[in-house]
Amino acid sequence: MDIEAIAQERRPRSLAQGLSSLRTCLVKCKDKAVDLGRSIKKLGQDDPRRVIHSLKVGLALTLVSLIYYVRPFYDSYGISGMWAVLTVTVVFEFTVGATLSKGLNRGFATFSAGALGVGAQHLACLFGEEGEPIVLGVLVFLLAGAATFTRFFPRIKARYDYGILIFILTFSMVTVSGYRVEKLLELAHQRLSTIIIGGATCIIVSIFLCPVWAGEDLHKLTILHLEKLAIFLEGFGSEYFQSVNEDKPVISTEEKTFLLGYKSILTSKNMEESLANFARWEPRHGRFQFHHPWKQYLKIGALVRQCAYRIEALNGYLNSDLQAPPTFKKRIQEPCLKITSESSKALTMLASAIKLMTDPSLASLHLHNSEIAVDDLKILLKTTSLEDTELLSIVPAATVASILIQVVKCVEEIYQAVNELSDLANFKSAVKPKVSPEKPQAQLLIHLGVVKPVVNIGGNKGDVVVTVLDDKIPENENNSRANYPDQPL
């Protein structure tokens, strides 16, 4: 009786439950589909090159599959054509550098391992029918082991990891299959040529169809990081001292999250290193030479990270419960704001110098200003009498001041590193404080302000260029464009 009652009670409930759970499920599915659609759209919008890359991979694959569809190709390559398909899938990467690195690694590794494999095969033949598989086995074991071990060397891993993988693969396949396949050389030749076809297709599509250059990405990433530091510093100044000046508008939460853009710098090391690695494989493109000093970007990146660590410590005091008394904050406000705004300007200048590939010495003015502000702050701290305030209450503000002084040091180091980059990559500018060694008698220069050439008498190396001062980078004059031939306009 009890059980029946329970059962009767349950039936309609479970039907209703079933319907409602089906409805919930449908709604959930719809929500998920909408979410998925949204995230796909966002992924494409964030970086439209992703969509283009996907289409490029499709195109390259369709192109190499012609080897199968077109009779004459198929007659000469047979099913070896699949190596071309395989190569395209595996080698085609997002950036040109990565594609080149993988393609060249694959090509060279296949060639050398193939040759070595044929040699090993011949060597093993000398040991008679019974000895052959044993010798082959031992050779494969030794070579695969040794090659795998070399993959642990950090330098080799960074550049030739894929090559060594393919080396092991090809060597094993050639030696082992050589035991059964009669026409080993023909097979090796077919494989190598189809791999070359596949690799070449990848490289051509990658370079000539909306190329994504790892070098350019690294260049842009460095600029972005400098700008993010600048944004934080600028925002920090007004945010930290806002309580002192309550008539000023308070920064919105949106802007606050904007300030935290620097956080991505903290963990950017791996990305920078892999971009620099790929950039080394890239040919001359746009404003970048083949031997562009990509290593120097890593140096700048490391210093930018150092600065970001300081800023991370600074950020801890932004929303701290312990706030210094307004009177003390007000006292140090002026030099501190000067430090943040001038450092921020210096960083922005450095970013724009890298962007335009011009000499970064314009930033030195702001750097100098921030150093003066540091001195002012020090004098202020020296002369401040503390008779009426507790030390504890001013410790947070004193810490902020102290970290700001360290930040200025970091910015100085970044400036030096960008200067080195400018020298190494021959950044163009009329604003060079010293005469460069390549042009011993060249251009007479005036410090500070971008210089607009007016008359270039003769145009030879040794000639004197008469210049006039201009505060802004001239954008609309054809004359000056020659100074910035590679401006990203």
Added chain:
Amino acid sequence: MDIEAIAQERRPRSLAQGLSSLRTCLVKCKDKAVDLGRSIKKLGQDDPRRVIHSLKVGLALTLVSLIYYVRPFYDSYGISGMWAVLTVTVVFEFTVGATLSKGLNRGFATFSAGALGVGAQHLACLFGEEGEPIVLGVLVFLLAGAATFTRFFPRIKARYDYGILIFILTFSMVTVSGYRVEKLLELAHQRLSTIIIGGATCIIVSIFLCPVWAGEDLHKLTILHLEKLAIFLEGFGSEYFQSVNEDKPVISTEEKTFLLGYKSILTSKNMEESLANFARWEPRHGRFQFHHPWKQYLKIGALVRQCAYRIEALNGYLNSDLQAPPTFKKRIQEPCLKITSESSKALTMLASAIKLMTDPSLASLHLHNSEIAVDDLKILLKTTSLEDTELLSIVPAATVASILIQVVKCVEEIYQAVNELSDLANFKSAVKPKVSPEKPQAQLLIHLGVVKPVVNIGGNKGDVVVTVLDDKIPENENNSRANYPDQPL
């Protein structure tokens, strides 16, 4: 006459030069060979598992090449055996998790893409002889494009990147070669079975021959990072206040570089993430269940990095030119040293709790002590009169004090996270301050100190365990070993 004289002069010189340059070259070559030998030895000594891994790869390759050497295998697989060789080379990774991830990805991707490819082939057949290659081309283009795009989703990239690559590869190869190959299904079957053989060989060798578990590595890495923080804090205290107590021995340069061990934490994010990703694929091993909360390690890792950023800021004051006057340093020395040593002890305790997989509540005592020291420091700063000192001169020391207070906060957060880990992974211990939900009436517990069970009346779940306090983890008693059944002894 002049030219002859020069030539005569040059000849003997160039001979001598040639000899000397040959000698230099030989010496250089010898030096390089010695260097290479040394770095190979170091690489092997740093982590002997590298040597073992290399041997394992060699072994796995030799094993799968048996498919070629042994007649019955070769008769059934033919040259498809090369897919086994290829699979082993590509799938065999350093850790079990990575090997499993790649192997399973490869297996499933090959299977699903193969099935889809055969379907596409049949679909294309419907469009007649002329339409077939066009339909095939369009299908390959669309599917390869779409699949490549999904590789940009961060979550998919982290776990299934290799699977999607193999999916594109297999789908293209099956659909395209299906156009020419008659026995498509047989080919697909052969390929799949040889891939399964290759993958299984990898997984078996990887798991049963000196396995390297990604999960265990992540576990150890977390412990190492906690220990590195502890070492720095301990060393920082004595190093920073050394000038005050000049009778104490100064820390040597070697020890100073030892202090900087924490620097590797700053950039450890990627490594931790990839280890956690691989760990998720691993079966139960040693002390780790299949669903061990690897994500929590990432949370701990992030907090440890936060702490390392603070420590990086702290380190800037270690060798700073600006040093506070000894009188002031001496005044804050006691609480600061207390903070560093107690935080360091708390971190060491947390590290050993994770190592032994026991409840971390022992660390709370030291954490509590460091919080008391923070309060002492605050009181000290509050009561310090600054009439006779300049604010500027004490700013660095005040900053150090302020950052130390933040470090204690970080350590607190780390403690919370380790506690969560302990709950999630059911770390064993008699020292649980609260009754866990799984054992509502279980063990009556006394706080602080490891508890040694003496009488367990009855032994049922609900029984009360009579306990006595013991300050040390008992290592030599069989009775207590049951409490730490998984101690790495």
